Amino acid sequence: MTPPGGVRARAEILARGDGHGRTALPLLAGEGPLAVRRTRGTGTGARVLLVGAMSGPLGGDHFTVTARAAAGARLSVGSAAATLALPGQDRAGARHEVRLAVDDDAELRWLPEQLISAHGSDLEVVTRVDLAPTARLVLREEQVLGRAGEEPGRLSSRLTLRIGGHCLLDQELACGPGAPAGWDGPAGLGGHRAVGQLLVARPEFATEPPVTRMLAEGAALLPLPGPAVLVSAVAPDGLRLRRLLDAALAALG
């Protein structure tokens, strides 16, 4: 049973270089439905999995995930399963906050599984990324509107990227019942049921920015006004969306 007011849970990850070229995790903490596990990393980096994401968020829940890659860290974060937003007993919507920070000489790869907005759910996702000027980032967000053949719930997401305190991207997407009219029309999603973003920041983009291009009919690579690119994609379903975003990441090298 979800108590009145929903569950409040936090997870925190802190990674930093250990001074010997490897990545240490001085802080790795989760609570309640948000558990975090260190898994076998590749090379000198650290890899962390968010587990137990299946259990929520339900209406009224408020989850906060914080991750910071400090100098020298190579941190990769994934999730064990898709996150399913479900309706709760609480009439209030759920909120899922993600705050990411990457210092100079550090890298964060934030590659969670899809977020699925189930019928009747109401979720607000806020992702805020703060990068130091030479930080490196790969971030993927995928929203799937409804399980197979199901009408979606209400989903709003806001993604902001700051580099050196300067805001390069502030993008909000609202879908489902209660979203401003026209969200699924020919300007919005045009009937597509999966929408995703891949955000890549690299200091070398400041001097050699990638070229704007269409990657597929529903996907474009968009250089932002600074050393970062956004791949914006829509697809009929989550599987095809993942293929588009994987191909985009491979194309960036």
Place this chain on the structure above:
Amino acid sequence: MNRAALLVLADGRFPAGGYAHSGGAEAAVKAGRLTDTASLEEFCRGRLHTSGAVAASLAAAAALGLDPGALDRAADARTPSPALRAVARRLGRQLVRAARAAWPHQRLDALVRDFPKGAHQPVVLGVAAHAAGLGPEDAAYCSAHEGVSGPATAVVRLLGLDPFEATAVLARLAPDVDRVARDAVAAAHRAAREGIDTLPARSAPLLEIGAEAHAAWPVRLFAS
């Protein structure tokens, strides 16, 4: 208050170059998403509540006197498509030229000086409204209206749609325009109190993606 100036500024014949742009309608027609009066209405409604709402808020904030440089950066962050950023600056450059002739004002002179490549059109529109003696609500209305009237006019040419039908679409959208303009003014006042980051950032994925597809075509009827 100088309400007649709003009619001049919002007039489709105001020589600011807007007639050359379809607001994404040409790309949507080519992709087969915009085919008739009903889909035009859905297109315009979606555009109005996303990039239209953002533009109206920026215009209202600029008319309110917020820093055009900070608003221009906020517009950049809310426009991930480089093609749309370039279009917004080109339209801003054209608008500042017409507005300076119509309503000479030091804030317009400052825009020309500080943005040699042009500022985002909604920011210029807000400053132009101020120069014309208009307020944030007028700027928001003007922005929201042209955000839907542009595509509606373009679709008459692109699809050979009956102009009466296209105008009826705009009439049906009027309550939405009212709401967007009202929300934009509230957002501008909030930005003045709490910072420009609080301005709305609603996006329409197919407008951004479609704008890049459109920019790559060798031949097109509209500039965007």
